[in-house]
Amino acid sequence: MPDAYNRHRKTPCVYLLASKRDGVLYCGVTSNLHDRMSKHVNGIFEGFSKKHCVHSLIYYEMHDSMEAAITREKRIKDWHRAWKIRLIHSFNPEWIDLYDRNSGEILVGPADVVGAR
Numbered sequence: 001m002p003d004a005y006n007r008h009r010k011t012p013c014v015y016l017l018a019s020k021r022d023g024v025l026y027c028g029v030t031s032n033l034h035d036r037m038s039k040h041v042n043g044i045f046e047g048f049s050k051k052h053c054v055h056s057l058i059y060y061e062m063h064d065s066m067e068a069a070i071t072r073e074k075r076i077k078d079w080h081r082a083w084k085i086r087l088i089h090s091f092n093p094e095w096i097d098l099y100d101r102n103s104g105e106i107l108v109g110p111a112d113v114v115g116a117r
Contacts, residue, residue, distance in 0.1 A: 012069035016059040016088060021095040025084055026054040029073040031066060033106050037099045056097040059088050
């Protein structure tokens, strides 16, 4: 498995952003996570994530089709906050930002971030 998400690969993806640990959450879907994170971090998107400073990538999952990713995004958006928190903790218990702002890479998981420090 590669050390980081390939920035040029277009793969349907559901992702969660947070303003801080246990802060405001945002759920989105994209076909290019790298490009989408760059836009979130640089404040290109007007709306909820910009207004609430929700820029830390704390969870993501890849899907085989955009239809599957959109279906999953809708389900997660309907969840109670506690369920979303459990999902985040199962993948990233320390709420580490998985978007490396220096290199622009999407890290595979929290172990990659911790191991690099």
